[in-house]
Amino acid sequence: MSAQPTALALLPDGRLKIDWSDDTKRVYRPRDLRDSSPDALTREKHSAQSSKPTNELTVLSAEELAPLSIKGMNPVGHYAYQIVFSDGHDSGIFTFEYLYQLGEPYAE
Numbered sequence: 001m002s003a004q005p006t007a008l009a010l011l012p013d014g015r016l017k018i019d020w021s022d023d024t025k026r027v028y029r030p031r032d033l034r035d036s037s038p039d040a041l042t043r044e045k046h047s048a049q050s051s052k053p054t055n056e057l058t059v060l061s062a063e064e065l066a067p068l069s070i071k072g073m074n075p076v077g078h079y080a081y082q083i084v085f086s087d088g089h090d091s092g093i094f095t096f097e098y099l100y101q102l103g104e105p106y107a108e
Contacts, residue, residue, distance in 0.1 A: 002097050005081075014069050017106055018099065026103035030068045034085050036102055037092030061087075 007019040016028040072084040076093050084090040094102075 003100055004096055005099075008073060010070060014067070016070055016073075016103075018103070020100065025106040025108070026100070027106045028099075028103040030070050030085065033070070033083060033094070033102065034068055034087070034089060037083075037089065038094065038098060039092040 003020040003022040003024070005018050006021050007017075009017045011017055011027065014030060016030070016033070017025060018028070019025050066086065069086040070083060071086050074082040074084070076082055080093045080095040081099065082090060082093055
């Protein structure tokens with residue numbers, strides 16, 4: 001069985017810290033999580049942006065211009081979290097296995 005989250009905390013700098021059942025701790029930047037969201041809309045947006053000609057500009061909304069933050073995390077069964085971001089994105093389901101692979105080791 002893979003590691004399970006045992007504690008969640010938002011650090012003062014906005015990063016998410018997860019303590020795992022195998023005694024590891026990992027930190028996650030909101031932007032990295034948002035960009036790694038496993039939902040279809042995010043994948044389509046990244047694909048569309050990479051195929052746009054470089055002479056076209058994208059107009060950003062106020063939410064996209066503001067610093068991204070995590071507003072909430074909702075458990076999905078006993079295997080995942082739905083993360084709610086400040087830009088309104090909340091459709092990605094992050095399995096524990098996927099979350100464990102993301103982020104960076106945290107040293108206190």
